[in-house]
Amino acid sequence: MSNEQRAASTAAAEPGIAEIADQLRSSLRGEVIDRGHPGYDEARAVWNGLIDRRPALVARCSGTADVVDAVQVARKHRPVVSIRGGGHQVAGSAVCDDGLVIDLSRMKGVHVDPAARTARAQAGVTWGELDRETQLFGLATPGGEISVTGIAGLTLGGGLGLVMRAFGLSCDTLRSLEIVTADGTVRTADRDQEPDLFWAARGGGRGIGVVTSLEFGLHPLGPEVATALMLHPYERAEAVLRAWRDATDATPETVTPEILLWSVPPDPAIPQELHGSSVVFTAAVYAGPPGAEATAALAPQRELGPPLIDMSATVPYVALQSANDGLFPDGDRYFMKSLFLDELTDEAIRTIVDWDSRRPTPESLTVVRTLGGAVARVGPDDSAFAHRSARYNVSFDSGWQDPALDEAAIGWSRSAWDALKPFSTGGTYVNFAGLGEDAQELRDAVFGSHEERLDRIRAAYDPEGLFAPAARRP
Secondary structure (H helix, E strand, C coil): CCHHHHHHHHHHHCHHHHHHHHHHHHHCCCEEEECCCCCHHHHHCCCCCCCCCCCCEEEECCCHHHHHHHHHHHHHHCCCEEEECCCCCCCCCCCCCCCEEEECCCCCCEEEECCCCEEEEECCCEHHHHHHHHHHHCEECCCCCCCCCEHHHHHHCCCCCCCHHHHCCHHHHEEEEEEECCCCCEEEECCCCCHHHHHHHCCCCCCCCEEEEEEEECEECCCEEEEEEEEEEHHHHHHHHHHHHHHHHCCCCCEEEEEEEEECCCCCCCCHHHCCCEEEEEEEEECCCCCHHHHHHHHHHHCCCCCCEECCEEEEHHHHHHCCHHHCCCCCEEEEEEEEECCCCHHHHHHHHHHHCCCCCCCCEEEEEECCCHHHHCCCCCCCCCCCCCCEEEEEEEEECCHHHHHHHHHHHHHHHHHHHHHCCCCCCHHHECCCCCHHHHHHHHHHHHHHHHHHHHHHHCCCCCCCCHHHCC
16 A cells, blocks of 8 residues: 555544654654554554554654654644653553554664763664674673563653662662653753753653663673572472571672563473472672672572572573563563562462462462662662662562463452562562552552652653653643
């Protein structure tokens, strides 16, 4: 179908959208995709197959100038707007029904300054793409746990990761960002320029503008790192969790431990007779050079009782960051909910194991992550991330393929979350915040005491609510 035919098709069905499409096509260098475009279904699809939204238009931006034009057109016509970066989008807010998606996924530029130990990356970059460039110089910034996660969304939500106790959250190494606000202005935000925007961007999630690039500080790390990875029998889950908790209390900040209750994937490195069976994985990364010091720091994580398998090794950092990519395939269905905890009591551990034993599918899992260290050293009000003092994050992550399992899978995550909530701070992580939850309850749990300041900042930079979800528009 030609551009003229697509335009005619759109005009016949959606006269207002046709005018928006015409204006975007007249100004953008990137592609404008409507419902008649042969690539429409691909353009609207996200990693989470549970999300099936049908935007009217996707503006696939080639650079900041395209973003400015898209924002100005949206400001004039006021469609529902969503912003898409380069990665997962568990809850699906990157795409909207019947509105305009400002899509940055093709904006992939990365520049590393090894002397200054900084990297500037456009908002469509994934962590794997950023790591590939920074590791040329033996440098890294703390990212997520899967390499196809987008740098923008993870950072805006805070950014839990595999080396956060040593280097902080992803947002903690953010030096500056370029952002297009609702008036179409391109702004640089850092500690001195637009400090309110910079504060909000570090953990405040979406809704403050369209972030087009981010500058991170880098740390010496890699190209190889030492890891501890153990598989323990599931029948010892409570005992392993208690031992892991006690060992983690004495673990140096150079180590970021986590524990996963899961089913063994079909990994050729694991004996076939274990594939599909429930086990306890304990994992930790040493954020420094491999060697005797790393071995000593990781030793407590390898002494939690007799394991089924010890898979500890020294591996390339880029391999570590991408090791789990294939276990969360694009297009499967996902639902995640999390809680922050100050303590991991014996009763909380029993609750976690009890609900994990009811997992609806082998792909579903429970993850306990440790915070503290560099995360806790940032002042509680120095960024929008509201959970600095928490020591743990527990996430109940459902994964499945068959739509007939939707109710059971989502119900398990929600019920497990409800059961653990009495042991928690009440806070939740915006990047694992579920889907279809009560909007106000979710905001309270994610932003806590920072909610009022975030609302003031959003109102100052977006007084007409251009980037607000449809339900919260003025």
